[in-house]
Every structure is written in structure tokens, then in C-alpha cells.
Amino acid sequence: MEATKDRVKEPLMWITKRDGMNPVFIWLIRVLAFVCGMLACGLIAFALIEQLRDEPSRITEFYKCFIDGVVKNDDMKWTFAKDVAILLCISVALTPAFRMRFWNTGAEGQTLVGVLAAVGVNFYLGEPYARSHVADARLLAPMLVAALLAGALWALIPALFKAKWNTNETLFTLMMNYVAIHLVSFCLAEWVPNGSNTISINDDMPTLFNGLAAVAKKNHKYSNYLTIILTVLAVTVLIYIYIKYTKHGYELNVVGESLRTAQYVGIKVKKVIIRTMLLSGMLCGLAGFLIGGVLDCTVNTESVGGQGFTGIMVAWLASFNPLIMILTSAIITFLNHGASQISTAFDISGALPNVMIGVVLFFVIGSEFFINYKLNFRKHAREVRA
Amino acid sequence: MTAFFAFFKTYLLDYFVDSLAFGATFMYGSTGETLTEKAGHLNLGIPGIMCMGGAGGCLVLSFIGASGLPPFLIVILGILGAFAMGVLMGLIYSFLTVTLRANQNVTGLALTTFGVGLMKVIMSNKKLMVAQNYLIIPKEYFRFPFASRQDSLQRLGVMFFLAVIITIAASYFLYRTKTGLNLRAVGENPATADSAGINVSRYKYLATCIGSGISGLGGLYYIVDYMASNEAYLSIEAYGWLSIALVIFVLWRPHLTIIGSFLFSVLLSCSSFIATIPGVTPSMSAKPLMRMLPYVFTIIVLILSSIRNKRENQPPSSLGLSYFREER
Numbered sequence: 001m002e003a004t005k006d007r008v009k010e011p012l013m014w015i016t017k018r019d020g021m022n023p024v025f026i027w028l029i030r031v032l033a034f035v036c037g038m039l040a041c042g043l044i045a046f047a048l049i050e051q052l053r054d055e056p057s058r059i060t061e062f063y064k065c066f067i068d069g070v071v072k073n074d075d076m077k078w079t080f081a082k083d084v085a086i087l088l089c090i091s092v093a094l095t096p097a098f099r100m101r102f103w104n105t106g107a108e109g110q111t112l113v114g115v116l117a118a119v120g121v122n123f124y125l126g127e128p129y130a131r132s133h134v135a136d137a138r139l140l141a142p143m144l145v146a147a148l149l150a151g152a153l154w155a156l157i158p159a160l161f162k163a164k165w166n167t168n169e170t171l172f173t174l175m176m177n178y179v180a181i182h183l184v185s186f187c188l189a190e191w192v193p194n195g196s197n198t199i200s201i202n203d204d205m206p207t208l209f210n211g212l213a214a215v216a217k218k219n220h221k222y223s224n225y226l227t228i229i230l231t232v233l234a235v236t237v238l239i240y241i242y243i244k245y246t247k248h249g250y251e252l253n254v255v256g257e258s259l260r261t262a263q264y265v266g267i268k269v270k271k272v273i274i275r276t277m278l279l280s281g282m283l284c285g286l287a288g289f290l291i292g293g294v295l296d297c298t299v300n301t302e303s304v305g306g307q308g309f310t311g312i313m314v315a316w317l318a319s320f321n322p323l324i325m326i327l328t329s330a331i332i333t334f335l336n337h338g339a340s341q342i343s344t345a346f347d348i349s350g351a352l353p354n355v356m357i358g359v360v361l362f363f364v365i366g367s368e369f370f371i372n373y374k375l376n377f378r379k380h381a382r383e384v385r386a
Numbered sequence: 387m388t389a390f391f392a393f394f395k396t397y398l399l400d401y402f403v404d405s406l407a408f409g410a411t412f413m414y415g416s417t418g419e420t421l422t423e424k425a426g427h428l429n430l431g432i433p434g435i436m437c438m439g440g441a442g443g444c445l446v447l448s449f450i451g452a453s454g455l456p457p458f459l460i461v462i463l464g465i466l467g468a469f470a471m472g473v474l475m476g477l478i479y480s481f482l483t484v485t486l487r488a489n490q491n492v493t494g495l496a497l498t499t500f501g502v503g504l505m506k507v508i509m510s511n512k513k514l515m516v517a518q519n520y521l522i523i524p525k526e527y528f529r530f531p532f533a534s535r536q537d538s539l540q541r542l543g544v545m546f547f548l549a550v551i552i553t554i555a556a557s558y559f560l561y562r563t564k565t566g567l568n569l570r571a572v573g574e575n576p577a578t579a580d581s582a583g584i585n586v587s588r589y590k591y592l593a594t595c596i597g598s599g600i601s602g603l604g605g606l607y608y609i610v611d612y613m614a615s616n617e618a619y620l621s622i623e624a625y626g627w628l629s630i631a632l633v634i635f636v637l638w639r640p641h642l643t644i645i646g647s648f649l650f651s652v653l654l655s656c657s658s659f660i661a662t663i664p665g666v667t668p669s670m671s672a673k674p675l676m677r678m679l680p681y682v683f684t685i686i687v688l689i690l691s692s693i694r695n696k697r698e699n700q701p702p703s704s705l706g707l708s709y710f711r712e713e714r
Contacts, residue, residue: 017713048507103491103706105430167692168701170428170491171634175688178627178681185674309495316492351506358500362478365493369486373710 010378018374026371033367034331037360038063044359049346065345066338074222080337082225082295085232086287088329090304090311092236092322093283096276097155099243099320101256102162106173108308109180110154110281112301114288116184117150118143119299123191143293144286151285152278154180159277163270177308181301188300228290233326235283240322252276284308313361335360401652401659403538408655409647410549411608415629416647417549417556417640418472418601423633424560425593426573426704427483430494432601433626434501435475439602440609440622441505442471444520447610451522461527461544464610465603472602475501476595484590487708502623505605509619525614528607545607550644552600557641569593573702576709586709604629631684637691637699650680 045062046052052062070080090107097104104110121143154176161167243249251272255262262269292299314332318324339353415436422429429435446467450460479497482488509515526533529543560566571579572589580586608625609618632650636642657673660666691699 015710015712017710048511050513105491161689161692165689165692165695167689168705170706171630171701172685172688174430174627175631175634175681175685178631179678179685182674182678182681186671186678189669189671189674306499310499313492313495313499316489349507349510351503351510354499354503355507358496358503361492361496362482362500365488365496366482366486368488373487 013375013377015373016376018372021371029367029370030364033363034360037363040359040363041356044355045342048352048355049342049348051346061345062342065341066334069337069339069341070334072341076337078222078225080333081229083337084326084330084333085225085229086290086295087307087311087314087333088236088325089232089287089290090284090307091314091318091325091329092232092239093280093287094311094315095239095280095320095322095325096243096249096252097280098315099256100252100273100276102159102273102277103170104155104158104173104277104280105170105312106154106158106176106308107284107311108304108306109173109177110151110284111288111291111304111308112177112180112184112299113150113154114147114285115292115296115299115303116180116187116288117146117285118289118292119297120187121146122293140293144289147289147292148282148285151283151288152281155277155281155284156274159274162277163273184299184301184303224294228294231286231290235286236322236326239283243322248272248275310357317361317364332357397659397663400538401655401662402648404541405648405651405655407541407546407612408651409644410546411604411612411625412629412632412647412650413549413553413643414604414607415601415626416632416636416643417553418597418599418604419630419633420560420638420640421556421569421597421600422476422594423638423705424569424573424702425590426576426702426707426709427480427590427594428490428494428706429479429497429594429598430491430630431475431479431497431501431598432494432630433623434498434505435472435479435598435601436605436608436626436629437505437619437622438475438501438605439468439472439599440605440619441508442474442602443468443606444509444515444609444619445471447523448515448520451520457523457527458530460523461530464523464606465545465548468602468606469599472599473595475602476598479598480591480594483708484587484594487710490706490708498623498626505619505622519616521610521614521616523610525611528611541612543611545603545611548603549607553640553643556600557639560640570702573704576704577711580709580711586711590709601626601629628680631681634701635680635684635687637687638701649683653677653679 042059042062045059046056049062052058069076071077090111093110094104094107122139125139125142155173158167158169158172158176161172162169243253251262251267254265254267255269255272259269262272288304291303296303310332314325314329317328317331335357336353339356340350342348343350343352415432418435419429419432443464447460447464450463455463475497479493482493483490525543528545529540531544532540532542534540558566560570568579568584569589571582572584572586572593576586579589604625605619605622608622609615612618628650632643632646635650636646653676656676657668660668660672
């Protein structure tokens with residue numbers, strides 16, 4: 001009896017770090033978290049949607065909407081794939097920077113200036129909007145270059161200061177988003193003085209690669225989408241290779257893992273930061289070109305619509321692996337489209353998708369804990385004594 | 387000189403007082419964020435928290451608005467509703483980032499996505515909000531001491547003064563009390579604080595939740611007091627981000643947000659002010675440029691403070707990092 005008194009009381013439970021969990025279990029935990037999130041969405045729907053409380057049996061319709069949001073008809077399938085591609089492009093763009101532990105929260109701005117640059121080139125060099133809707137296909141190349149440069153510039157500014165003076169990059173890039181948004185309003189006010197806050201450059205922009213249009217003969221309407229999807233897939237694979245198998249990729253991973261190690265092995269950290277951010281910004285610019293030059297052919301402050309922020313979550317969910325991002329961006333888009341479907345079916349605010357995405361994310365974010373840490377419980381007193 | 391005074395009195399005075407009132411939104415938001423950041427947590431969920439704070443306050447107001455309670459009680463209950471909703475949001479954030487050690491940027495962004503969305507769903511709910519109008523309470527309730535005045539002073543009400551008091555109290559707490567010192571220690575180096583016997587998790591939780599509650603008041607203030615309009619809720623998110631900018635602009639000193647928020651709102655409403663002066667028509671493109679300036683100034687402050695590299699002007703050094711005792 002005396003011995004038990006002296007013993008320091010063990011806590012009921014404590015946490016230890018764990019490494020190298022079986023990948024099957026890791027994915028099991030994530031899938032479980034996703035399912036829990038979806039169930040929680042159902043509960044929240046009961047709280048928010050009156051029609052559902054009146055007729056609880058409509059809950060099956062509620063979940064069916066998620067599927068409908070993606071596969072109801074051809075149009076929806078293509079829109080889904082296109083939205084996944086754009087989100088994927090932004091997430092992949094962020095990846096090199098995140099791997100380096102450079103918290104680039106500025107994807108929204110970097111993409112938006114890309115859109116602005118693409119549309120701007122068309123505005124200044126193309127036929128004036130009022131006179132002609134016909135786009136000049138030759139302009140696509142300068143539009144692409146302008147978008148890439150603009151995105152790169154927007155990322156370069158914070159990177160330079162980070163490299164030289166260690167200025168906090170999270171806050172800097174965050175602020176650059178709003179500079180970009182107001183820059184767009186400024187340009188719109190200059191370009192369209194009559195007060196319309198959007199500008200349209202043309203309705204039928206020729207597809208970037210007409211050859212691809214032939215491939216998609218059956219769905220000629222969607223050849224633009226196909227262009228985007230294939231471009232983004234190619235970029236995703238390239239970035240995967242860049243990170244995994246090139247010297248540059250190796251260097252940025254080392255900088256992210258340990259700054260000291262990087263310095264000791266003779267990596268020029270400043271150079272790596274600037275180079276990686278240039279790449280990150282350029283890819284955001286590419287996403288901007290796809291939105292501004294191929295898809296919307298117009299710019300306004302909502303052109304990117306928060307996807308720059310969603311991209312951060314998508315990239316993180318995939319543990320910064322570009323190939324897994326195909327899946328995570330599809331999941332986020334799935335939630336988004338499904339919940340939009342619900343808001344029409346149940347006549348509720350169009351902001352519902354954000355609530356659903358938020359809820360599911362909470363669960364998935366929380367579940368990472370069980371992958372990285374292990375809970376240890378106090379063994380039963382009798383066992384300890386034995 | 388007399389001409390200047392006449393000009394000042396006719397145009398500038400109203401503009402400045404209005405900017406002060408507008409600025410209280412940012413005072414709440416950034417004081418709350420400062421408390422959280424001082425505990426080492428970069429809470430990017432502030433826009434969502436401010437939105438939900440507004441929604442919580444408005445929910446309470448729509449329930450008790452027509453109940454005939456005395457005005458001061460209605461105002462207090464509304465404020466408590468906003469605060470409670472902010473604390474709830476802060477609890478989600480701190481459970482995920484403190485207990486489960488999740489990535490702060492991702493959690494914050496998810497919280498903003500969730501909060502902004504949920505607020506829009508709540509505020510556009512016909513039965514709850516539109517029928518029992520939360521604006522049924524006259525804004526005069528919130529403008530307590532000067533409500534009956536005809537000049538611009540009537541814009542400054544209880545919630546404005548509450549904001550001023552909170553910012554000063556927060557500064558006093560952070561830089562003049564032992565608990566504040568402990569909190570700053572947690573944000574600078576949690577391992578050291580832990581070994582000095584400070585309960586790191588408790589500090590992080592309390593700072594985040596109270597900070598979120600304070601931020602939540604900003605949303606309510608903007609909707610029912612400053613704007614007193616049923617479309618005001620659509621623009622809170624943007625001001626939430628601006629509040630995060632303000633934290634950097636004033637270098638983590640809450641009492642300076644009184645000046646900082648004033649400067650920000652002077653810039654934000656500058657072009658509409660210029661338009662009120664007869665004979666002056668500002669160009670359409672001037673407005674977005676003026677609205678860009680708060681962010682540009684914030685970036686400049688951020689750069690200058692990193693170049694000067696004075697210790698007391700830096701972000702808390704463990705900002706954005708999770709703390710796990712057994713990791714070294």
C-alpha cells in the first residue's frame with residue numbers, strides 16, 4: 001500500500017508522437033473523418049433547412065444532391081472536371097513554396113493579377129471591345145506570357161523581402177491579395193469608365209490547341225474545358241517530377257526540412273527561396289491565364305473567387321503531394337457542387353457550400369492528429385501492480 | 387484661417403468623427419487577433435469569427451427585439467450573444483490547433499470559409515431573421531450617450547466606447563501585468579514558458595477564445611450600429627481581413643489600433659468624402675486606389691519593422707507553430 005502512495009500519479013492519458021503509420025490505416029482514418037464530416041453536414045442541414053425538419057425522409061434526397069451535383073448531366077460532369085482542374089492548378093502552384101515551408105497565402109492575388117494581365121493584354125493590343133467580339137488568336141501567346149510574368153512578380157516581391165530581411169511571408173503574401181483585388185477594381189474603373197464593374201473581351205475565344213478540339217469532336221462545346229484539364233494534368237505531373245526527382249526539388253525540400261542543414265550542405269537558401277517563389281507565382285499566373293484567357297475571358301474582383309485560399313487547404317490535405325491533390329481538389333469541388341445543388345433543391349442561401357466544406361474540413365483537419373500522434377491511456381491499476 | 391475652420395467644421399469634422407466610428411469595427415477585430423497572436427496562434431479565421439459574432443448578436447436581437455425589455459438590457463444581451471458566438475468559434479479553432487495541433491493556417495482558413503458561409507445562411511433565413519427583423523431595435527439604443535444629438539457625434543455610441551476601453555485594457559493586460567507577460571512568453575517560446583510552470587494550453591485556449599469573442603463584437607457593431615442596414619453583413623468579411631492587417635500595422639499594440647483604425651477608415655472613405663465637397667468630382671478610379679492604401683501601408687510597416695529588426699516590433703516568434711512538449 002505504501003508503494004502506491006509514493007508512486008507519481010500517472011495521467012489518465014498522454015500523447016506521444018508517432019512515425020511511419022501504416023498507409024492503409026492513414027487512409028482509413030481520413031476516409032472515416034470524411035464520412036463523419038458528411039454525417040455532421042446532415043445534422044447541420046437539419047438545423048438550417050426547414051424543409052428537412054418538416055420531412056425528415058428527404059434526407060436521402062439531401063445526400064443524393066451531392067452525387068447529382070457532379071453527374072446529373074454532361075454539362076455538370078464537364079463543369080466539375082473543369083473546376084477541379086482550376087483548383088488543382090492553384091494548389092499545385094502552391095506546392096513548391098509549401099514544401100519549402102514558405103507559407104504562400106497569396107495565391108488568390110497571384111492568380112488574380114494573372115487574370116488581369118491576360119485580359120489587359122487583350123484590352124490594349126486586341127480589337128477594342130466595343131467594335132468586335134472576335135478574338136485574335138495570335139494574342140494568346142502574349143496573354144500567357146503576361147499572365148505568367150504578373151503572377152511571378154506578385155510572388156517575387158514577398159520572396160525578395162523574405163530572403164533579404166526575413167520579412168514574415170504569411171502576412172506579406174496575405175496583404176498582396178488585397179492589393180491585387182483593388183488593382184483590378186482600379187483597372188476596371190480605368191478601362192470601363194461607364195461604371196460597369198466587369199469587362200468582357202470576347203465570347204468565343206478560339207481554343208488554345210485546335211488539335212485538341214478535334215479529339216473532343218463529340219463534345220466540341222467543351223473543348224476549352226478539355227484544354228484546361230489536360231494542361232493542368234501535365235503541369236501536375238511535371239511539378240511532381242520537379243519536386244521528387246530534380247536537384248531543385250531536392251534543395252527546396254531540404255530548405256523546408258531544416259534551414260540549418262541546408263546552410264551546412266552549401267545550398268544557397270536565398271536563391272532557392274526566390275527561385276521557388278518565382279515558380280509558384282508563375283503557376284498561379286498560369287491558372288490566371290486559364291481563367292482569364294481561356295475560360296471567362298473577363299476579369300473582376302471575384303474572378304478567382306476565393307480559390308486561392310481553398311487551394312491552400314487542398315494542398316495541405318494532400319500533404320503537399322501533387323498527385324494526391326487530384327483527389328483532394330476533386331473532393332472539395334464535389335462538396336462545393338453538391339451543396340450548391342442542395343441550396344437550389346431546398347431553397348436556401350447559396351452560401352451553403354462553404355458551410356459544408358468548412359464542416360468536413362474540420363473533421364479531416366482534426367483527424368490528422370490521430371495520424372501524427374498516439375494516445376496512451378493509463379493502464380488499469382491492477383495490471384500495473386501485477 | 388477662418389476659411390479653413392469653416393471648411394473643417396462643414397466637411398472634415400463629420401468625416402473624421404465618422405471615420406472614428408467606422409474604425410471601431412477594426413479595433414474589435416484586431417484587438418481580438420492580437421490576443422490570439424500573442425499566444426502564438428495566427429488565426430486566419432478572424433473574418434469568419436467576426437461574421438459569426440455578428441450573426442450571433444443579431445440572432446439574440448431578433449428574438450428579444452420585440453419583447454419590450456428595457457433598451458440597455460437588449461443592448462447588453464445582444465453584445466453577450468455576439469461575444470458568446472465568437473467564443474464558440476474560438477473554441478473550434480483552439481480545439482483543433484491547440485489540442486489536436488493542426489496546422490493553423492489551414493484551420494483558420496477553414497474557419498473563415500465556415501463562418502462566412504454560415505453567417506450568410508443564418509442572415510438570409512426568412513423565418514428567423516427577415517420576419518423577426520433584427521434591425522427592429524432602433525440604432526439609437528446602441529448610441530446611448532449621444533443618441534439625441536443632431537450632429538455627427540451621435541454616431542459614437544456605447545459600443546464605440548467599449549471598443550476603446552477594450553483596446554486600452556488589452557494593451558495594459560499584455561504589457562503591464564504578469565499574466566500578460568506569461569501570455570507573451572507562451573507566444574515567444576512555449577517550451578521556455580512551459581518549463582517556467584506556465585500552463586501553455588490553458589493560456590492558448592483562453593487567449594484565443596476571449597480574443598475571438600472580442601472580434602465577434604466587431605461584426606455586431608458593424609451590422610446594427612455603424613451601418614444599421616440589413617445588407618451590411620455582406621461586407622464584414624473584407625473588414626475581417628483588414629483587421630488582421632491592422633494588427634501588423636500597429637505592431638501588436640492594441641491601444642494603437644485607435645489611431646490605426648482611424649487612419650484606415652479615413653483612407654477607406656476618402657473618395658466618398660471628396661465627393662461631398664462641392665465643385666470636386668473625384669475620378670472613378672481614385673476610389674480603389676485609396677482603398678488599396680491601408681494594405682500598402684501595412685506591407686510597408688511589415689517591411690520596415692523586419693529591416694530594423696527591433697525585438698519588440700517583431701511578430702511573436704512561435705507564431706504559426708504548434709507546441710508539443712515532447713518535441714525538441
